[in-house]
Amino acid sequence: GATWTYTGPDGEQHWPKQYPFCGGIFQSPIDLHTHLFRYDPTLAPVKVWNYDLSIQEQLSLGNNGHSVQLSLPPSMHLSVGLAHRYSAAQLHLHWGSPSMPAGSEHTVNGKQFAAEMHIVHFNSDKYPNVSTAAYKSDGLAVLGVLIEVGKFNPGFDLFLKYLSSIRYKDQKIQVPAFNIRNLLPARLDEFYRYDGSLTTPPCYPSVLWTVFRTPITISHGQFQDLASTLYSSSVQDSILTTLNGNYRRPKRPDDRVVLVSFQD
Numbered sequence: 001g002a003t004w005t006y007t008g009p010d011g012e013q014h015w016p017k018q019y020p021f022c023g024g025i026f027q028s029p030i031d032l033h034t035h036l037f038r039y040d041p042t043l044a045p046v047k048v049w050n051y052d053l054s055i056q057e058q059l060s061l062g063n064n065g066h067s068v069q070l071s072l073p074p075s076m077h078l079s080v081g082l083a084h085r086y087s088a089a090q091l092h093l094h095w096g097s098p099s100m101p102a103g104s105e106h107t108v109n110g111k112q113f114a115a116e117m118h119i120v121h122f123n124s125d126k127y128p129n130v131s132t133a134a135y136k137s138d139g140l141a142v143l144g145v146l147i148e149v150g151k152f153n154p155g156f157d158l159f160l161k162y163l164s165s166i167r168y169k170d171q172k173i174q175v176p177a178f179n180i181r182n183l184l185p186a187r188l189d190e191f192y193r194y195d196g197s198l199t200t201p202p203c204y205p206s207v208l209w210t211v212f213r214t215p216i217t218i219s220h221g222q223f224q225d226l227a228s229t230l231y232s233s234s235v236q237d238s239i240l241t242t243l244n245g246n247y248r249r250p251k252r253p254d255d256r257v258v259l260v261s262f263q264d
């Protein structure tokens with residue numbers, strides 16, 4: 001695809017020129033703030049199926065120049081208390097930089113977290129794959145997990161430890177699969193839910209967002225590895241640009257409501 005970045009002449013304020021949806025409605029991320037919240041007692045806890053992948057399976061871990069991306073098998077799926085099954089496609093992260101460790105996309109009452117993980121799922125009842133689903137209004141369901149710096153996270157290390165093998169854009173390796181449930185917070189019953197978009201070009205307004213209320217933690221060392229190991233440059237590029245600060249700033253909520261599954 002075309003070259004879009006998070007800063008500079010191809011930065012996010014320029015995205016709408018090449019990707020018109022980026023300047024459109026229902027954009028993500030947003031600041032999840034209290035007066036947008038509406039408690040919805042009918043919101044069922046998120047149920048994940050087949051996240052406990054066998055170590056015999058191999059997953060593709062790649063640097064796509066915008067993020068670190070782990071491919072996921074469509075046998076992994078979730079039910080978000082909705083009519084359709086959403087099958088997993090990939091997970092990726094957004095993070096800050098070593099000097100500015102705030103890099104989540106969603107913020108909560110103005111607080112930005114160190115990083116954020118997204119697990120992209122597509123409506124496999126209706127569409128054959130994520131690329132077809134990506135531009136359909138009921139196409140995608142993305143789980144968002146807010147990440148703080150704190151206790152070491154052994155689950156994240158199962159793929160963070162390979163980052164030095166995919167330093168450059170378009171590098172990818174096969175890694176042993178693991179239980180993706182260990183990357184999620186303990187409570188899957190407390191979350192924010194709203195209609196939004198992809199947070200990267202082409203910014204299709206096709207995402208049912210579920211952002212869990214409880215952040216998970218990774219250690220300072222794990223964060224530094226994430227924020228300083230990858231390049232957005234290809235291996236043949238003469239100038240090396242470190243891949244960090246890969247988060248879109250919060251967009252206007254317009255007249256959207258954020259459903260919340262908790263009351264306190």
Ligand SMILES: NS(=O)(=O)c1c(F)c(F)c(S(=O)(=O)CCO)c(N[C@H]2CCCc3ccccc32)c1F
Nearest residue numbers: 064066067118120130131134142197198199200201
């Ligand atoms: N934040 S986000 O909105 O969840 C989000 C990203 F931030 C992100 F970088 C990606 S990307 O890595 O594919 C790079 C640019 O699309 C995606 N890709 C999704 C949606 C686009 C179509 C597609 C096709 C195959 C696999 C994944 C995807 C993405 F959904």
Ligand SMILES: [Zn+2]
Nearest residue numbers: 092094118199
């Ligand atoms: Zn994302």
